[in-house]
Structure formats: structure tokens, C-alpha cells
Amino acid sequence: MLFRRVRIVEDDIQEVFTEGTEDVEEQQLDEGPRYPPEDAQLSRMVHYIFKNKKLPAVLPADVANARNVFPKHLVPLETICTECTENTLLSEPQLITSKATILTMTDVIEGISTYCKCCYRCGMIYRYQEWSDGVHNYDDHILLSLHLCIFLRNSLQTHQAIGSAVEALEKTCGKRFPSHQRVLYAYLHFEALTDHSYTFACVTCGYHPVTVVMDLHKKGVFSMPVSNIEVPPQDFDGKVNAEEFWEGVSLEMISRGLVPSNRQNPFVVCPSYHYWAPWIGRHTRSTSMVLNTEYSKVHTARTPDEASDFNITEDRLTDEILKLKMEAVRSLCKQCGIDSKGSRMDLVMRLRQEMQTRGTYDKIFSKVWGASGGWAVVTCPCAIVYAVKFNLRAESPRDFADILLSMTHFPNLTLYDFARGLATHTNLREPESMPFSPYEGRLLEPTDNNVRLASAGQIKVSLPWLTSKKVVPDENGHPLTGSSEHYALYDRFHEANTKDKKDALRKIELIPEVCGWVNSQCAEQLFAGMRKNNHFLNMMTPTSHIFLVRNILHHYNNARNTKTLEEMKKALHVGMEIEFNSRGQTVMGMYFFNTSYEKTIQ
Ligand SMILES: [Zn+2]
Ligand SMILES: [Zn+2]
Incomplete structure (x- = not known):
């Protein structure tokens, strides 16, 4: 299973389908330009549709409800060219096909006619792309009823x-x-x-969460030709415009309705180190320029500090190899050019030796863990997703540091199962500000005595600002707590996961204010759900994969937030609309935020 090849099947299938069914004569309109257009005209049309033909995020019920009656002739509503400065009338509607079909929940309605119009002055082409008739035009030949679209959205959930x-x-x-x-x-x-906000924020924790949980969804992979990733340009500073990148991904989705095959599609976004961005909600990230420094995983030597931490991830990878079937281990050795004779332990030891060099580590990782590097996911303790980063290469603390350093406010508590590696890496990257401090993100000074007491469970570290904001906030303090302290902690303490005794000072249990409250259960549920999606997500092209995952997570967040709001209203008997403060928390969210900590003290 682990060695399954992930194939790109989308294009092959679409190509076959398109070639087999399109009615070629109808593509050539009687007069006027080619349809669908190519090159510059295609680009104008895709951008126009994206900017001007959005569907509202919440569709009016009468439009999205089940129906089986649709107009038979679908004509673009535009009458005047929006691109020309002077009022230029568009051509008469020109038939694209009279054999289009509308797919609904109960029927396939045939014999629908779709039309386009063009501007003779500038060559701009318009097609039918309205939503008010309860139908969504994909490629002028296939249309979906909006009711079916909503059904498919819920199926994915x-x-x-x-x-x-x-x-x-x-x-x-x-x-x-x-x-x-x-x-x-x-x-x-x-x-x-659809005009989604992709806010990625929790109504209880707000835009700037105090506590975040970091996790890796390692089986979330897409097909990646690892060796073919382009080297970034010399002047690349590790920052990518997330807004622009994700718009590019959306444009690819939209352009597919206008090009015969993705192989000839100029809008295809290929994975690269310099044009590949995580998604962090607009209010949570400091600017649209977010960090993606994955290229440094390959092109930068590890510092001695990082190298010692790195053994941990090698341990984890070794664990995974130990779970493989003997045959799989042998084939892995062969692929890495290592002697494949001997016992399982011999082979594992040899592979481990090889992992000391980064190139082989990546190779082994991709063989063991799939094609790409999984998704780094950041949630709040209520398991609302704040950020997702689709790794091209094997996971490292760098991926989570990229996300943290792109946020407006660094969270006070960061929970991660490789907390020490994250703190070391982040502080090495930002030696001026040392984000994880005091004590490199440990709760106490790492003296022998403190380590002994913490290991024995005989010491607590109170952080009172978790329950009530500091009266005099620290300089650069978090807006909700007033504290500028940043800790990197373990939520589940695995003795086996750590070789450093000082890690006892990173146990979340040491903080009485959060004891028993923060647990990764919610996040684990989210991941268990996402694992059920692997079977279809992993077959997709990189862009389909990342677009759909972000979209599924957005709908998941929305549903969870809606549920929370309803519970708040019920608990407080509020009939009116709940208000939000400027930090994206409900006014009651602040109340809940504080009391949920208090509950744990009692
Ligand atoms: Zn025009
Ligand atoms: Zn939350």
C-alpha cells in the first residue's frame, strides 16, 4: 500500500472523453472568431469570468432548491462590451451547441442550446455564466444544476x-x-x-489564536516528480504572494471549462519552490506575502543544532520502515542503491546510515510516505483549521515555522509533537527576535533541578494571563493575553519521541490553566475524517488536490463555526444575531474563551 504509485489520471480521462464526444463542426461558428478562444483572448475571457461572474457564497434557497425545469436556450446576458471604453454592442448570440446537457439529482436533461456573443471591436467573447437560473455552466456542453453542486459539496464533507x-x-x-x-x-x-472568503478562523478563538496545534497529515499526497522541481530564481526570498498564487489555482479550475485538454492549458500551475504557497486566512496572516522556504530543505546545509534535532525525524522514519513488509524494505534498499541482502534489521540499519545524507532521506521519505510531503495543518484547540501548507518535500519543522512567521501575532502556546525541533529551527531563523522565548520556548529555565521536578510531575507553571489578560501588556504582547511569551510544547508526551531530558519542561500538563483542556482529540477527529478522503484526493493532479482540500477544509470550518454559534445562542438564550469584535471573535466567544480556561482550574 505504501508503495502504491500515484498516477495522474485526470487528464488522460478528460482527453479521451473530449475527443470522443465533442461535435467539431459546431465549434466553428458561422462567422466571427473561434470558440472557445485561444491565447490572449482565452486569457481575457477566463479573467473576465473569474472577476465578474461569481456565485454568492450562500445561494438563495429558491435558486439552489431541487428543480427540473431550466431554460432551453442559455444566452449570455451581456449586451455591451465591458472591455471597450465606448459603448460597443455585442454580436447576436451565436450557437455553440444545441446538444448540451444539464445534470441534476434525478435526470440528465438533453437538448440544451448554449450561445456566445463577441465584440467585433476588441474580439472579447462572452458565454452564458449566470447562476440565477439554478444552473452552472462548466464547458458549454455540460451544465450542473446548483442543487446537484450543493449535493456534491455535502458528499465530499x-x-x-x-x-x-x-x-x-x-x-x-x-x-x-x-x-x-x-x-x-x-x-x-x-x-x-463561488465567492468564498476562505477566512480560516474560529469564532471562539478569533483571527489571532492564543494556542495552536500543529499536525502533519502525512498521507495527503499528490503525484510529484520530485526531481523535476525547478530551482527558484536567484533573487527568491522565500516569500510567495498567497492571494495571487491561490487566484492562479482558481483560474486553472475556471480555464478548464474553455480548453479542450489540460495539456494545452496555459493556466496550469506546476508545483515549484518559488510559486507554491500555504493558505492562511486573510485576517490571520500579516500580509499576502507568506513564507514558503521549502527550497532550503534541499539547498541549505543543516546547522549542528538542527542536525542533532534531526535525528528525531529519522527515528520516526525508521519506525515507518520497520512497519513495512520485508519485500518492500528490500526494494527500497535497491532503489537507494544499497545492498539488499540480509535480515530486516541489517537493511533498516543500512537505510538509516544512508538517511544521514539529505538527498537519500528525501528519497526514502517519498518512497515510504508517498509522492509529496503531506500537509502541514495548523488548528486552534477547537479544531478549526487556520492554515494548511502542501509540502512538496518531506516534512520538517521549517514548514510550521513558515506558517508561524507569516502570522500577524505569534501564538503564545504552540503544540507540536516535535516541539524542540520547531523552537530550535525558528530561533535559528530569527536570531534577532528569538520568537520562542523565554528559555527557548520551555516553560522553565532548563536547570537540573527543574528538569528533575518536571519529570517527576512535582512542579507547575502558572500562566495567569491565559485566563485574564495582563493589565499592563508586554511590548509586542498577544492582543488577547497581553503576553509576549511564546512556548513550544508537547501535548502528548511521548518519552520515546525525545532524547533530550530538558523536553520535560515542554509538557503542557505543567500549566494548571490549561491542564486537561487542550487535547488533540478534536484535531485527531479532523485528521481521521481527512484520511477517509485520501483515496480520491491522492489520485488528483497537484492543483486539483490543493484546491479541493482547501475548499473542503473551508466548508468543514464553516459547519463547525455555525454549530458553535448555535450552541452559544442556545446556552445564552439569545435570539438576536451574535456580534463579532474586531479580532473575529464573537462577543460571547471572548466570554467562552475565558471561561473555558477557568473551568479547568476548578
Ligand atoms: Zn470590446
Ligand atoms: Zn477555536
Whole structure:
């Protein structure tokens, strides 16, 4: 299973489907330009659709409800060219096809006509892209009812692949849908055109969480030609414009409705070190320029401090190798050019030796853990996702440091199962400010006595500002606590995970204010859910994969936040709308935020 090859199947399937079914004569319009357009005109059209034809994030019920009656002729509403400064009338509608189909929950409605219009002055082309008729146009040949779109969205939330959902519908209504891949692309097109905020923030913790939990979803991988990643340009400073990058990803989704194959699509975004960005909500990140320094994983030598910490991740990787079948271990050795004879332990020891060099470590990692490096996910203790970073290479604390250093306010408590590595790495990167301090993010000074007491569970470290904000806030203090202290802690303390005795000073249990409250259970539920999505997410191209994951997480966040708000209203018998403060917390969220800590003291 671990050695399964991840194939890119989307394009192959779409290509076959497109070639087999498109009605070529109809593509050539009687007069006027080619449809769909190419090159510069294609680019104008894709940008125009993205900017001007968005669907609202919450669709009015009458539009999204089940229906089986749709207009038979779908004509663009535009009458005057929006691109020309003078009022230029557009051409008469020109037929694209009279054989388009609308897919609904219960039917495949055939014989729909789609039209385009063009501007004779500038060559701009307009197509039907309205939502008010309850239908979403993907590629002028396939349209989805908005009700079906919502159904597919909910199917994904319950870990059902688009393909399985479509299969169930086909069996129920007894009609054939287009290829599942094409329906997936149509759905991605719909989501890319929906005006989502992707806020990624919890209504209780606000835009600037005090406590964050970091975790790696290591099986969240996509097909990655590791050797072919372009080297970043000389002047690349490790910052990527996230807004621009993610817009580029959306544009790829939208352009697919206008190009015959992704192989000829100028909007395709290829994974690279310098144009690949994590997603962090707009209010949480300090600017649109967020860090992605993955290229340094490969091109920078490790400092001695980091090298000693690094043994930990090698240990973890060794553990994974030990779980493999003997045959798999042998084949791994062969692929790394290592002698593959001998016992399991012999082979594992040899692989371990090899891991000391970074190149081999990556190779072993990608063989053991899949194609790309999994997703680094940052949540609050209520398990709302604040950030997600899709790693091209093996995970390292660097990925989480990139996220933390891109945030406006560094959280006071960071929970991670390699806390020491994170603190060391982050402070080495920012030697001026030493983000993890005091005591390199440990709760106490690492004296022998403190270590002994903490190991024996005989000492507590009270952080009173967790329950009530400091009256006189520290310089650069967190807006919710007033404290500028930043700790890197273990939430579940695995003795086996750590060789450093001083790590006893990073146990979350030492803080009475949070004792028993912060646990990773919520995050674990999130990850268990996401694991159920691996079977379909991992088959996708890199951009489909990351676009859909961010989208699924956004809907997951929304549902969770809505539930929290409803519970608050119920608990406080509030009938009115709940208000938010400037930090994105509900006014009651502040109340809950403080009391949830207090509860744990009693
Ligand atoms: Zn024009
Ligand atoms: Zn929260």
C-alpha cells in the first residue's frame, strides 16, 4: 500500500472523453472568431469570468432548491462590451451547441442550446455564466444544476468521492452521466467561481489564536516528480504572494471549462519552490506575502543544532520502515542503491546510515510516505483549521515555522509533537527576535533541578494571563493575553519521541490553566475524517488536490463555526444575531474563551 504509485489520471480521462464526444463542426461558428478562444483572448475571457461572474457564497434557497425545469436556450446576458471604453454592442448570440446537457439529482436533461456573443471591436467573447437560473455552466456542453453542486459539496464533507456520488445518482435515475472526472472538473469550476472568503478562523478563538496545534497529515499526497522541481530564481526570498498564487489555482479550475485538454492549458500551475504557497486566512496572516522556504530543505546545509534535532525525524522514519513488509524494505534498499541482502534489521540499519545524507532521506521519505510531503495543518484547540501548507518535500519543522512567521501575532502556546525541533529551527531563523522565548520556548529555565521536578510531575507553571489578560501588556504582547511569551510544547508526551531530558519542561500538563483542556482529540477527529478522503484526493493532479482540500477544509470550518454559534445562542438564550469584535471573535466567544480556561482550574 505504501508503495502504491500515484498516477495522474485526470487528464488522460478528460482527453479521451473530449475527443470522443465533442461535435467539431459546431465549434466553428458561422462567422466571427473561434470558440472557445485561444491565447490572449482565452486569457481575457477566463479573467473576465473569474472577476465578474461569481456565485454568492450562500445561494438563495429558491435558486439552489431541487428543480427540473431550466431554460432551453442559455444566452449570455451581456449586451455591451465591458472591455471597450465606448459603448460597443455585442454580436447576436451565436450557437455553440444545441446538444448540451444539464445534470441534476434525478435526470440528465438533453437538448440544451448554449450561445456566445463577441465584440467585433476588441474580439472579447462572452458565454452564458449566470447562476440565477439554478444552473452552472462548466464547458458549454455540460451544465450542473446548483442543487446537484450543493449535493456534491455535502458528499465530499461525508468523505464520499465525486465519482461514487455520481455513480449512486446514475443508478438511481437510470441515466448515464459524463465521465466522473468531467463532473469533478465541473464541480471544481463551480467552487472556483463561488465567492468564498476562505477566512480560516474560529469564532471562539478569533483571527489571532492564543494556542495552536500543529499536525502533519502525512498521507495527503499528490503525484510529484520530485526531481523535476525547478530551482527558484536567484533573487527568491522565500516569500510567495498567497492571494495571487491561490487566484492562479482558481483560474486553472475556471480555464478548464474553455480548453479542450489540460495539456494545452496555459493556466496550469506546476508545483515549484518559488510559486507554491500555504493558505492562511486573510485576517490571520500579516500580509499576502507568506513564507514558503521549502527550497532550503534541499539547498541549505543543516546547522549542528538542527542536525542533532534531526535525528528525531529519522527515528520516526525508521519506525515507518520497520512497519513495512520485508519485500518492500528490500526494494527500497535497491532503489537507494544499497545492498539488499540480509535480515530486516541489517537493511533498516543500512537505510538509516544512508538517511544521514539529505538527498537519500528525501528519497526514502517519498518512497515510504508517498509522492509529496503531506500537509502541514495548523488548528486552534477547537479544531478549526487556520492554515494548511502542501509540502512538496518531506516534512520538517521549517514548514510550521513558515506558517508561524507569516502570522500577524505569534501564538503564545504552540503544540507540536516535535516541539524542540520547531523552537530550535525558528530561533535559528530569527536570531534577532528569538520568537520562542523565554528559555527557548520551555516553560522553565532548563536547570537540573527543574528538569528533575518536571519529570517527576512535582512542579507547575502558572500562566495567569491565559485566563485574564495582563493589565499592563508586554511590548509586542498577544492582543488577547497581553503576553509576549511564546512556548513550544508537547501535548502528548511521548518519552520515546525525545532524547533530550530538558523536553520535560515542554509538557503542557505543567500549566494548571490549561491542564486537561487542550487535547488533540478534536484535531485527531479532523485528521481521521481527512484520511477517509485520501483515496480520491491522492489520485488528483497537484492543483486539483490543493484546491479541493482547501475548499473542503473551508466548508468543514464553516459547519463547525455555525454549530458553535448555535450552541452559544442556545446556552445564552439569545435570539438576536451574535456580534463579532474586531479580532473575529464573537462577543460571547471572548466570554467562552475565558471561561473555558477557568473551568479547568476548578
Ligand atoms: Zn470590446
Ligand atoms: Zn477555536
